[in-house]
Amino acid sequence: MNIGEVSERSGLPPKTIRYYEDINLVRPLRSDNGYRSFRESDIHKLAFLGRARALGFSIEDCRTLMDLYEDETRESAQVKAVAKEHLAEIDNKIAQLKSMRETLSHLVEACQGDHRPDCPILKDLSRGV
Amino acid sequence: MNIGEVSERSGLPPKTIRYYEDINLVRPLRSDNGYRSFRESDIHKLAFLGRARALGFSIEDCRTLMDLYEDETRESAQVKAVAKEHLAEIDNKIAQLKSMRETLSHLVEACQGDHRPDCPILKDLSRGV
DNA sequence: ATAGGGCTTCCAGCAACTGGAAGCTCAAGG
DNA sequence: CCTTGAGCTTCCAGTTGCTGGAAGCCCTAT
Incomplete structure (x- = not known):
């Protein structure tokens, strides 16, 4: 094919x-x-x-999973370990994004979004060095 | 410096x-x-x-935000637009990750994680072609 | 014969850095 | 004065997971 x-x-x-x-x-x-x-x-x-x-x-995880899939002598614990680790990474990413979302949504709400230059978003980004 | x-x-x-x-x-x-x-x-x-x-x-967003920051004649609406778009992207990513998390956590829970080869995770990944 | 579509390889580029090598500069210690 | 080591410089390559494009071969239909 x-x-x-x-x-x-x-x-x-x-x-x-x-x-x-x-x-x-x-x-x-x-x-x-x-x-x-x-x-x-x-x-x-x-x-x-x-x-x-x-x-x-990840591709490397995929490779590992494929190898396990084709290995008749695998132990499901091996697969589960890979999956659990990946799950933890996903949770980390979600937490990180949620924290960004939190901050950003407050800023967006605080911004008038009109024709004037004053903007809490820029104010926050440029806060004290 | x-x-x-x-x-x-x-x-x-x-x-x-x-x-x-x-x-x-x-x-x-x-x-x-x-x-x-x-x-x-x-x-x-x-x-x-x-x-x-x-x-x-993104870096390009950062460039835009910096430009707006330095532009006294900016309108806060411009900043808000950039931020809102980014917020939407964050929401998309969160949704995608949550959906992965959902599927994956079910699979992980279903897997015994012992010395035997049988594994619902691999079974799911290899389901009908 | 020719046109087209599908297939091939190879090279470049995306985002946003990060690591490393080779080499210059500078301040301190013997 | 010389050396040592830290800090700075540039440049090139690699990361992840593809994707786009160019040049060119293959196959079928007209």
Whole structure:
């Protein structure tokens, strides 16, 4: 199967699929004409990767998860550890964004947003050095 | 004032300060020995930038905000518009992260995390292609 | 034969720095 | 006076995860 069809079936852009091959996340075969030739198992892998990425896992995490997936002797504790760590990172990011949101929304509310130059947002950003 | 002291006073790493000069966010003078020579106004600017970045504004937003800050004829509506747009982006990111968090936390809870290979996390990631 | 679409590779660029190498400057100590 | 070490300089490369574009081959249809 050529990359175009694989792209449609996996939901990943061709560029991304080529990139994943570059970094050895998938290893499609090659046809005589030089085209990549994907097996069903490659598509399966790519879809797996797409879903892991959609959950925010880093590429390296994805690699680890794929390896665990293909390792029959894995322990679910290993998978859970990766996921829990990622979950903690997500929580950190959410907390950070919420704190930004908090500050920023107050400032936005305090700003008249009219034709005059006075602005609490700029005032806050430029507060004492 | 040399970059080291400016770094301490502004809270930005020297590398970052040099980078901000590269992209013309600050324009320190130069001493005869070639060292950057910062004025108080430069430190003020850098602190401003640091706070804007801490609120998650992009570098380009920071540039815009700095320009507005220095423009006496600005209208606060311009500032507010930039801030509101950024706030919306933050809200989007939070929503996205929350949705990931939702899915992921369910999966993590469902995973035994023991020595056996069976794992709902991997099962979900590899669900029907 | 030619046009088009799909495929290939490779190079560059995005954001916002960060690390490291090579080398100059300056102040202090022996 | 010389050396040592910290601090400064520039420049290049790498980070993350792609994405865009150029140049060119392949295949099918007209």
